[in-house]
Amino acid sequence: MAILEREGSVVLQYHPAAGFYPLREWLAQRHDAAPEAVLVSNGSLQIEEFLTQLLTSPGDVVLVERPSYDRAITIFRRAGARVLGVPLESDGFDVGALENLAKREKPKFFYIIPDFQNPTGVTTSLAKRERLVELAERYDFWVLEDNPYRDLRYFGGELPTVFSLHSEKVLYLSSFSKVLSPGMRVGYLMGPEPLVQQLAKIAEDTYVSPNMIGQGVAYEYCRRGWLGPNIDRLREVYRPRLEGLASALEEYLAEARWTKPEGGFFIGVYLPPEMDTSLLRIRARDMGVVLSDGRGFFPESDGHLFLRLPFCALSVEEIREGIARIGSLANTMAIDISGRG
Amino acid sequence: MAILEREGSVVLQYHPAAGFYPLREWLAQRHDAAPEAVLVSNGSLQIEEFLTQLLTSPGDVVLVERPSYDRAITIFRRAGARVLGVPLESDGFDVGALENLAKREKPKFFYIIPDFQNPTGVTTSLAKRERLVELAERYDFWVLEDNPYRDLRYFGGELPTVFSLHSEKVLYLSSFSKVLSPGMRVGYLMGPEPLVQQLAKIAEDTYVSPNMIGQGVAYEYCRRGWLGPNIDRLREVYRPRLEGLASALEEYLAEARWTKPEGGFFIGVYLPPEMDTSLLRIRARDMGVVLSDGRGFFPESDGHLFLRLPFCALSVEEIREGIARIGSLANTMAIDISGRG
Numbered sequence: 001m002a003i004l005e006r007e008g009s010v011v012l013q014y015h016p017a018a019g020f021y022p023l024r025e026w027l028a029q030r031h032d033a034a035p036e037a038v039l040v041s042n043g044s045l046q047i048e049e050f051l052t053q054l055l056t057s058p059g060d061v062v063l064v065e066r067p068s069y070d071r072a073i074t075i076f077r078r079a080g081a082r083v084l085g086v087p088l089e090s091d092g093f094d095v096g097a098l099e100n101l102a103k104r105e106k107p108k109f110f111y112i113i114p115d116f117q118n119p120t121g122v123t124t125s126l127a128k129r130e131r132l133v134e135l136a137e138r139y140d141f142w143v144l145e146d147n148p149y150r151d152l153r154y155f156g157g158e159l160p161t162v163f164s165l166h167s168e169k170v171l172y173l174s175s176f177s178k179v180l181s182p183g184m185r186v187g188y189l190m191g192p193e194p195l196v197q198q199l200a201k202i203a204e205d206t207y208v209s210p211n212m213i214g215q216g217v218a219y220e221y222c223r224r225g226w227l228g229p230n231i232d233r234l235r236e237v238y239r240p241r242l243e244g245l246a247s248a249l250e251e252y253l254a255e256a257r258w259t260k261p262e263g264g265f266f267i268g269v270y271l272p273p274e275m276d277t278s279l280l281r282i283r284a285r286d287m288g289v290v291l292s293d294g295r296g297f298f299p300e301s302d303g304h305l306f307l308r309l310p311f312c313a314l315s316v317e318e319i320r321e322g323i324a325r326i327g328s329l330a331n332t333m334a335i336d337i338s339g340r341g
Numbered sequence: 342m343a344i345l346e347r348e349g350s351v352v353l354q355y356h357p358a359a360g361f362y363p364l365r366e367w368l369a370q371r372h373d374a375a376p377e378a379v380l381v382s383n384g385s386l387q388i389e390e391f392l393t394q395l396l397t398s399p400g401d402v403v404l405v406e407r408p409s410y411d412r413a414i415t416i417f418r419r420a421g422a423r424v425l426g427v428p429l430e431s432d433g434f435d436v437g438a439l440e441n442l443a444k445r446e447k448p449k450f451f452y453i454i455p456d457f458q459n460p461t462g463v464t465t466s467l468a469k470r471e472r473l474v475e476l477a478e479r480y481d482f483w484v485l486e487d488n489p490y491r492d493l494r495y496f497g498g499e500l501p502t503v504f505s506l507h508s509e510k511v512l513y514l515s516s517f518s519k520v521l522s523p524g525m526r527v528g529y530l531m532g533p534e535p536l537v538q539q540l541a542k543i544a545e546d547t548y549v550s551p552n553m554i555g556q557g558v559a560y561e562y563c564r565r566g567w568l569g570p571n572i573d574r575l576r577e578v579y580r581p582r583l584e585g586l587a588s589a590l591e592e593y594l595a596e597a598r599w600t601k602p603e604g605g606f607f608i609g610v611y612l613p614p615e616m617d618t619s620l621l622r623i624r625a626r627d628m629g630v631v632l633s634d635g636r637g638f639f640p641e642s643d644g645h646l647f648l649r650l651p652f653c654a655l656s657v658e659e660i661r662e663g664i665a666r667i668g669s670l671a672n673t674m675a676i677d678i679s680g681r682g
Contacts, residue, residue: 013390040439042526042548042551042552043548043549045547045548045549046547046548049547049548071549073544074546075546075547078546135628180551182549183550183553183554184552184553184554185383185549185550185551185552185553204389205415205416205419206387206416207383207384207386207387207390207526208384208386208412208523208526209523209524210383210526211383211525211526211552211555212524212525212526212553213524213525213552213554213555213558214552214554214555217554299362333455
């Protein structure tokens, strides 16, 4: 592999904990930042762990969208943070709810996935992005902008990242997992340089230096100009799958409520109250459809009607077949339950 | 690279958090264990972090040799553990001190580097290894056996690992950093399967899956039989450097006290009381010799007379020159100080 021939003596040695410098430079240029404002680590979840260590003490409040990415909620809770949810609407977080929570709870940060959110597929509007920065500055909390799906837009026009709105309160997180390879474990953060230095110290104390081979491979891939064409190819593959899932939902689960995403990996579906997803999941599994537990995405205990439907790893035919099965099950269950009453 | 051609679809995807299965199998066979008893992670320090999360709560006592590896002490302290030292003798830990501390402090674990210890180079005798297992079982603490230098033996006969003495209380840690490449960040643990499963859950919650490219490369290297010849080559390179350092110490620092190691990376040197190493470090740096702060290796505040001297990355000439400079400085300082009194 070219990177081992050209840079083997670097990537095979211990290395500064903030990551492979040429990759930091490449990322910095892409986001109009300084290389010293970039930290590259073993995936972005690992960086969220370091951020939680740095920014919170046990008992502190942190905010997430409701629903949000289950692994992030787990990381925050593991460090002893109190995780509260800001309701998510079809154009992003509920602004009034965020302001109330910010006032009352003095959160350390608000974790948000503004583009094609995991697990709902929702995109935060430009107006809400601008409002978010104002509120973060007024109430003095950090914004953790996690944006790994951003390049996978299948419809509509790009919105600016929250980070690009130039606030010192925004930390930008992303990774190569969705656009290159998840097994590589290369994620990165952009933020104020003093904070990057503090994170690099925590990183060094944790693993000495990050996985340099993965970072070297990612850099070489980017340097050669292969990332853009790969993203174009992924968009071509995923777009019809999103369309297929959306039309299958309209056909087989007409009672469900969801927002059509403009990109990403997921549609998040709310079922009507008579269709408890715990039972649905058990029956669906017997029919060969594995659904993840919607409750994991909700910091409070109210996710029992929620289904996260991933569409990228399945063919359109598989998607239609799966939704048809869920639809027939859901209808039977609705009859069961109304029959009981 | 061959591993990407043969197993690219595996190593480039998300993967079980316990690591790349073929590598777990290879390591298991080498240590007479089951593959399910092996966890592979991003370096062994990261595993020490997971172990600290799993086995300790803030305020718990953990034991280390005194002195011990500074980064391990930092990891344990960061999690809120109280780190106490068991004095290290020329054949390993002080047995009586360990027993007293085990009785009185009820430690969660004892962290020990039995072969060519970092930072002293000391090797724990067989008698003490056997005694350690008895004490761990009697007083119910875990033994964290960290053994990354084991294969780098330049003199004398191999002793059994503590892990091979077949106690359920011993966890074995090692890595490929010293025998293949540190930049790869591939470390591993062997221990009881239920504990490995718990660690794998913590690992998954932290980084989803470990760095699979590094693990794939390490496996391919091992599978091809390249590890043994590489270790032989390293021994040939490092042995004369150890000899060179030992003879330079005899010549230029005759007042110092140290144990000649049978392998590894370091000789640990205790200077006579009149030669404070803080001042020595400052003066040595001005002369182009960078010494690490000995106090970092001591959990209590008594490392000011200790120097860790690494010999592997320097030529014999560089080693002799460096020790000659330290020797001349140390002698001047001794005169300075006695001049003051």
